Amino acid sequence: MIKDITLGQYFPGNSLLHRLDPRCKLILVVLYMVFLFVTKNPWVYLGLGVLLTLFVLVSKIPVGFFLKGLKPVAFLIAFTAVFNLFFGSANAAHVYFSWGIIRITDAGIRQALLMAVRILLLVSATSLLTFTTTPILLTDALERLLSPLKKLGVPVYEFAMMMTIALRFIPTLIEEVDKIIKAQAARGADFDSGSLLQRAKSFVPVLVPLFISAFRRADDLATAMESRCYHGGEGRTRLRELRYAKRDIFAFLLFALIGIGLILLLV
């Protein structure tokens, strides 16, 4: 059921990728996204695809498990591809098919493929990040990387804390939804038949208890934090400080080389 969603889940392990500094991984993923969007050259995409495949192999995450995690975005990819196929026809050289405003052209096909590959690689890269990095490390990294913004008065620490809490409660809420759906199903609730409106309505018995429980949890958490005299950022120390290691420098170098290569290609 809903519990089977693996997108964004952490996959425990001790591979090279797991041990990379989370800040390094975060920067690399952002760089990877930049690489994906600066060019339309199919060879570059092939290269980036191979690179990602290598990373997946290094991470020692079973390929089947990894692909299963991509399933939820399959619809998005298909939708974008079809949309581009029909409407992405600016500068078309050949028109293969035309009906009303729908035209299938060589440019459209190219655009559709391009977008599909882009989204696929994008989602794969980000899910590789979350598969190999615990949410706590990820928010630590984000906080450290954004810490220069503190000087501008941006409450970076509070944002990181909010993100930690949000990430922490995703599995809890998924479990909760699962439980409520089951409890209402046990009372004969029907979630998958009837018109769209009826189906939307059928989720009221799930949403009301879910909101009530989310507010109750938020309240409890606030009380618990308060009673332990929680206060944010300033002067707080950490059990584990993030430190860059040699492997991080190598990873940065690798990506710097790819970046230089791309710039040379574009010029």
Added chain:
Amino acid sequence: MIETQNLTHIYMQGGPFEQVALRQINVKIPENKMVGIIGHTGSGKSTFIQHLNGLLKPHHGRILLDGEEIPKSGAGLKALRFSVGLVFQYPEHQLFEETVYRDIAFGPSNMKLSREEVDERVRRAAKLTGIGEELFDRSPFELSGGQKRRVAIAGILAMEPQVLILDEPTAGLDPIGRDEILNNIVAIQKERKNTVLLVSHSMEDVARTCDEVLVFNHGTLFASGTVDEVFARSEELNEIGLSVPQAAKIADGLRKAGIALPQNLYTVDALCDALLPLLSQGGVCHD
């Protein structure tokens, strides 16, 4: 009658967190009895009961209700949920309607009964669970914890299921609320003469209310039988970290101290009945 054959269930099959929740469960649950289900957290009790109304599907094995395999989908599955009523742990967390009446009516309304029939059932269920009709127009969220839970249980009872399953119906209630709910359940079973499955952590509650007991341990069925048969195996139960009722412990201790007591003393009442005559004779235990 409910029967399971080689029932096996595996969580997260194929993933890194794969876990066998139930292993080869073979059990026959007799009709018109109060059956207790005991075991540690994670022993498979909750997984087991969710199979009985088709919320979870077995990975191997079958579940038979009155000799027929339970339906896996479609209208049959829905009908199954009405004939096997399952009250989850903390059922008050499932309340959602604006009034108590409408929340209790949610189950029977899904059965597509006539309005009169739904109304009758709501009133019967409310009466069985001790909810006064003056509460019908109140919001369920304004009620006390014990009242909320009774409303939630009434919501299942109103479907008038042939088998009623309750997952720790007394968890988190104060002693008075706990006794009230338990007494309600016993009274309901007596009145409706249906099969009731009671998942519980409390050996006292099981000893006091149930006819038969199933003991789960690490996803397997460790023991099953009448209350007497199961609690007579107190040493084995202790070995897997489950205790016997406190009254039974006291009786065991007294027997070891050389006082002749009959077997089958599992409830405080039974123990009292056995000890009081000895006391009035005087001089049984004079040191």
